[in-house]
Amino acid sequence: MRRIRIAMAAVAFSTILGPAYAGSLTEQQARIAAAQFVRGVGFGPNGGQVIAVPDLPAAGKSLEEVASHLLLGFLVMRDDTGYCGAIREPTWVFIWNTDETASWFGGYPVMVNARTGKVLDCRS
Secondary structure (H helix, E strand, O other), rough: OOHHHHHHHHHHOOOOOOOOOOOOOOOHHHHHHHHHHHEEEEOOOOOOOOOEEEOOOOOOOOHHHHHEEEEEEEEEEEEEEOOOOOOEEOOEEEEEEOOOHHHOOOOEEOOOOOOOEEOOOOOO
């Protein structure tokens, strides 16, 4: 819960603009990219290698269900997350709706680059 509060505080002081200013991804497209990542990706044996993992907590959930638990979506143009470093490119930041669903991603918000659709995974 503390990580979510930190992220929300960071986002509150960010410059937030509409998708026309950010690039190609709408909030819905970014939300689906975030849900796909959370549903099927984890860490390999060395801790830093991102690999497909079939038994993650969200793996058995539908894509729509995972996406529905991403409560808030903020388009952040620049900020410092504190845990993932500085945001220098337009980034969608999604906050989870409960602590249980936040645990699907280690308690962290999910951040998606608004131009590339790549999830920024800062859990390691």
